[in-house]
Amino acid sequence: MPHLNENYLNLKESYLFSEIAHRTAAYIESHPEKGAQIIRLGIGDVTRPLGKTVLQALHEGVDAMGSTETFMGYGPEQGYEATRNAIAAYYKRNGADIDPKDIFVSDGAKSDTGNITDLFGPGNVILIPDPVYPVYVDTNVMCGNEVTYLEGNAENDFLPMPDPAQHADIIYLCSPNNPTGACYNREQLQIWVNYALKNEAVILFDSAYEAFISDPKLPRSIFSIEGAKKCAIEFCSLSKTAGFTGTRCGYTVVPKELVFRTSAGAELSLNAMWNRRQCTKFNGTSYIVQKGAEMVFSEEGIRECRENIRYYQKNAKVIADTLSRLQIPFFGGIHSPYIWFECPKGMDSWSCFDYLLTNIQVVGTPGAGFGENGRNYFRLTAFGTYEKTAEAMERFEKLFG
Amino acid sequence: MPHLNENYLNLKESYLFSEIAHRTAAYIESHPEKGAQIIRLGIGDVTRPLGKTVLQALHEGVDAMGSTETFMGYGPEQGYEATRNAIAAYYKRNGADIDPKDIFVSDGAKSDTGNITDLFGPGNVILIPDPVYPVYVDTNVMCGNEVTYLEGNAENDFLPMPDPAQHADIIYLCSPNNPTGACYNREQLQIWVNYALKNEAVILFDSAYEAFISDPKLPRSIFSIEGAKKCAIEFCSLSKTAGFTGTRCGYTVVPKELVFRTSAGAELSLNAMWNRRQCTKFNGTSYIVQKGAEMVFSEEGIRECRENIRYYQKNAKVIADTLSRLQIPFFGGIHSPYIWFECPKGMDSWSCFDYLLTNIQVVGTPGAGFGENGRNYFRLTAFGTYEKTAEAMERFEKLFG
Numbered sequence: 177m178p179h180l181n182e183n184y185l186n187l188k189e190s191y192l193f194s195e196i197a198h199r200t201a202a203y204i205e206s207h208p209e210k211g212a213q214i215i216r217l218g219i220g221d222v223t224r225p226l227g228k229t230v231l232q233a234l235h236e237g238v239d240a241m242g243s244t245e246t247f248m249g250y251g252p253e254q255g256y257e258a259t260r261n262a263i264a265a266y267y268k269r270n271g272a273d274i275d276p277k278d279i280f281v282s283d284g285a286k287s288d289t290g291n292i293t294d295l296f297g298p299g300n301v302i303l304i305p306d307p308v309y310p311v312y313v314d315t316n317v318m319c320g321n322e323v324t325y326l327e328g329n330a331e332n333d334f335l336p337m338p339d340p341a342q343h344a345d346i347i348y349l350c351s352p353n354n355p356t357g358a359c360y361n362r363e364q365l366q367i368w369v370n371y372a373l374k375n376e377a378v379i380l381f382d383s384a385y386e387a388f389i390s391d392p393k394l395p396r397s398i399f400s401i402e403g404a405k406k407c408a409i410e411f412c413s414l415s416k417t418a419g420f421t422g423t424r425c426g427y428t429v430v431p432k433e434l435v436f437r438t439s440a441g442a443e444l445s446l447n448a449m450w451n452r453r454q455c456t457k458f459n460g461t462s463y464i465v466q467k468g469a470e471m472v473f474s475e476e477g478i479r480e481c482r483e484n485i486r487y488y489q490k491n492a493k494v495i496a497d498t499l500s501r502l503q504i505p506f507f508g509g510i511h512s513p514y515i516w517f518e519c520p521k522g523m524d525s526w527s528c529f530d531y532l533l534t535n536i537q538v539v540g541t542p543g544a545g546f547g548e549n550g551r552n553y554f555r556l557t558a559f560g561t562y563e564k565t566a567e568a569m570e571r572f573e574k575l576f577g
Numbered sequence: 578m579p580h581l582n583e584n585y586l587n588l589k590e591s592y593l594f595s596e597i598a599h600r601t602a603a604y605i606e607s608h609p610e611k612g613a614q615i616i617r618l619g620i621g622d623v624t625r626p627l628g629k630t631v632l633q634a635l636h637e638g639v640d641a642m643g644s645t646e647t648f649m650g651y652g653p654e655q656g657y658e659a660t661r662n663a664i665a666a667y668y669k670r671n672g673a674d675i676d677p678k679d680i681f682v683s684d685g686a687k688s689d690t691g692n693i694t695d696l697f698g699p700g701n702v703i704l705i706p707d708p709v710y711p712v713y714v715d716t717n718v719m720c721g722n723e724v725t726y727l728e729g730n731a732e733n734d735f736l737p738m739p740d741p742a743q744h745a746d747i748i749y750l751c752s753p754n755n756p757t758g759a760c761y762n763r764e765q766l767q768i769w770v771n772y773a774l775k776n777e778a779v780i781l782f783d784s785a786y787e788a789f790i791s792d793p794k795l796p797r798s799i800f801s802i803e804g805a806k807k808c809a810i811e812f813c814s815l816s817k818t819a820g821f822t823g824t825r826c827g828y829t830v831v832p833k834e835l836v837f838r839t840s841a842g843a844e845l846s847l848n849a850m851w852n853r854r855q856c857t858k859f860n861g862t863s864y865i866v867q868k869g870a871e872m873v874f875s876e877e878g879i880r881e882c883r884e885n886i887r888y889y890q891k892n893a894k895v896i897a898d899t900l901s902r903l904q905i906p907f908f909g910g911i912h913s914p915y916i917w918f919e920c921p922k923g924m925d926s927w928s929c930f931d932y933l934l935t936n937i938q939v940v941g942t943p944g945a946g947f948g949e950n951g952r953n954y955f956r957l958t959a960f961g962t963y964e965k966t967a968e969a970m971e972r973f974e975k976l977f978g
Contacts, residue, residue, distance in 0.1 A: 177746065177776075177777035177778070177837055177838070178697055178698075178701050178746040178747050178777075178778065178779050178837060179697065179698040179699065179700045179701050179746065179840075180696060180697060180698055180837055180839060180845045180847075180850070181695060181696055181697055181698050181850070182698060182839050182840070182841075182843075182845070184696075184845065184850050184853060185839070185843060185845070187853065190853075190856070190857075219650075221650035221651045222650055223645065223648065223650065224645065224648070225642060225643050225644050225645055225648045226642045226643060226648075228643075231639060231640075231642060231643045234639040234642070234865065235636060235639050238632060238635040238636050238639060238865075239632075241626060241627045241632060241635070241820075241823070241824060242626050242627060242629075242632045243626050244624065244625065244626055247624065247625070247626045247627075247820075247823075248823035249620075249622035249623055249624065249820075249822040249823045250622045250822045250823060251823055283684050283825075283859075283860070283862075283863070284859075284860045286858065286859065286860040287858060287859055287860065290857055290858030290859070291692075291858060294582060294719065295581060295582055295585075296579055296580065296581060296582055297579075297580035297581055297582050297583060298580065299580045300579050300580050311857060311858070314857045315857060315858060318695065318854070318857070345578065345579040345580065346579050375578075376578035376579075377578070377579065378579050419642075419648075419650075421650040421651045421860075422642070422648075422649035422650045422651060422652055422861075422863070422864040423642060423863055423864065423865060424684075424860065424861070424862065424863040436578055436579060436581055437578070438581060438583050438586070439580075439583070440583075442583075442586060444581050444583070444585065444586070446581075449581070449582070449585050452585060452588065452591075453719070455591070456591075456691055456712060456715045456716060456719070457687065457688060457691030457692060457712075457716060458684075458685075458687065458688055458691070459684070459685045459687040459688065459822075459825065460823075460825070461684075461825065462684070462823070462824055462825040462863055462865075462866055463823040463824065464635065464639075464824060464863075464865060464866070465863055465865070465866075
């Protein structure tokens with residue numbers, strides 16, 4: 177009988193979104209007349225269509241598959257050169273100089289942030305923020321790794337900083353953060369990089385929401401911070417940048433500078449290891465999708481993507497302005513599609529969920545789903561339509577005003 | 578400093594295809610007049626364009642992304658219901674009754690055959706055929722697992738059978754086999770299933786080449802064998818079935834019946850574990866690609882795919898007929914795009930590579946690249962054009978005739 181990976185028994189049931197669906201359905205069943213009024217601001221998924229330039233490139237990718245002369249078979253596991261060059265140029269524009277050979281194109285950042293645990297052995301001190309995107313914790317639990325939490329809270333603006341007395345080997349950071357929307361500034365990220373260099377630690381930096389940063393002084397990549405190439409891997413994706421949540425494309429930057437010694441003194445390059453991992457367990461991203469991805473980073477593509485981002489930012493502003501007027505403390509909403517507010521009236525996050533659902537038919541996401549420190553917070557997202565978002569916030573203002 | 582996964586140090590350099598490229602380039606440089614005559618029958622990649630039905634569905638998938646009303650965001654990690662139902666119907670037609678809920682759509686069989694090691698703990702007795710597709714061995718080496726080889730050779734027609742005296746926990750089988758083209762019949766697979774059931778082992782069955790089976794008596798899925806749902810996981814892909822090597826789509830069947838006890842007596846379902854793995858480390862296959870995949874399994878799609886398969890089968894026949902006339906022993910070539918022949922004149926596989934390259938400018942794949950037992954064998958593939966294949970075999974016949 178096979179010995180199974182029994183670490184799976186230690187995973188918490190991920191019931192967040194199913195519980196939301198369940199409570200919402202139960203409410204509609206007992207209040208059928210309210211069903212049509214429900215406004216969902218809980219999803220972390222985009223809703224705006226892809227831009228014309230990207231659509232055209234996707235069609236061209238499909239067309240290429242239709243004739244022997246242009247047919248594309250297996251591509252490089254690392255991604256096509258044109259796609260990697262386009263991503264490197266995008267980095268350049270955002271203040272980071274990246275060798276296209278350090279860029280690995282994939283089917284999405286979730287795959288890469290999950291699969292990266294393949295490169296590490298047991299016994300590491302792993303720091304993970306709380307609250308945060310649940311994949312970091314779950315994938316480490318699957319490996320049997322212990323996790324040390326970085327406490328995010330109102331006192332540190334949900335931007336935990338390193339404790340010089342605490343040693344670390346691996347550090348997960350997500351900025352702009354999911355779910356809090358909080359965004360590290362340059363000085364803060366420089367402190368993290370310096371701490372990592374001192375500890376010879378690796379920072380696993382998730383920049384999936386970088387496109388929402390509108391202040392040019394804020395870092396959109398950890399590689400715009402001095403020294404980061406010696407201590408950081410960055411995960412990014414076209415999901416939020418370009419609306420690719422259903423089209424699927426991401427990329428991971430593993431600098432060649434990341435070389436560590438093994439216990440026996442041998443040198444191992446994380447770039448070479450990730451390359452081997454991808455060549456062995458992955459067969460490249462769809463040619464069709466990569467054709468579209470390449471055009472996301474063209475001048476016209478970037479312009480089209482920005483239009484969508486601006487649409488979402490307008491929604492975020494409506495939410496943030498309402499919360500400001502109501503003097504409800506909140507984070508995010510400026511450089512992020514997420515608004516993370518303190519549950520009013522001392523409610524915990526699930527009570528707040530029920531309260532909003534039953535009183536104003538607005539569905540959001542209870543903060544408890546993202547970690548212990550989220551238990552009194554609530555996440556709203558800017559990914560709905562403007563009309564629905566504005567209406568939801570009018571109801572919100574009446575309820576709490 | 579992070580503790581790295583030092584098992585990566587035990588991986589053999591995968592230099593097969595780079596060495597082939599290197600030797601070929603060196604030959605062309607020293608014999609520039611011969612460059613244009615080179616015929617490549619080494620690649621395991623398809624070359625025929627996608628069928629019209631699939632192309633149309635892919636275009637429709639792209640179009641859906643272009644308007645708010647039809648835009649598709651995150652899809653189910655397991656795949657869309659329509660895609661899973663289409664695959665289940667295809668199984669039904671091939672003699673296996675599969676619950677669509679047991680089917681997981683992915684970006685390809687290489688990802689799934691690689692990632693499946695996530696579900697298993699250390700200490701398993703793992704049987705892997707030699708020769709075989711190198712991913713099975715490499716992904717187990719990455720986990721620090723020991724591997725027991727199943728010896729494939731001319732005596733057993735490169736179809737190793739179980740040794741009742743040998744215990745096993747996990748068994749990799751690939752039929753029709755890459756690289757040998759050998760294909761198990763029903764009786765042989767039944768013996769493997771019975772052996773696995775007796776050992777409470779799991780068979781990891783790779784059926785990527787099932788579409789090349791033309792004899793209806795041969796099993797195209799392990800699930801057409803009695804008892805397999807209690808002991809087998811099957812990996813398949815649209816790469817060879819429908820020419821999706823560059824489009825990327827695969828699927829894995831993990832029956833709910835696969836439940837094993839942990840050391841402490843708890844029960845773990847492999848279906849539930851794989852579901853959790855995919856939901857945590859994967860975000861679903863591109864909607865666009867799944868639209869195309871769904872149509873691969875429509876009546877018209879199957880007809881179009883068969884046309885391409887027939888084209889390759891005609892190539893395989895040219896190769897097989899030539900080898901037969903020359904009385905060179907070979908395997909495969911009937912229910913497989915691969916022809917695996919014994920190197921003539923007692924050559925080892927790399928000498929044979931050089932001999933064919935320098936004498937008749939035909940590039941193939943040395944069997945040594947697939948395991949120790951391939952050292953005197955050579956793989957040719959049927960994925961070239963008919964004209965080139967026929968010309969290569971004319972030269973071959975002159976050389977050895």
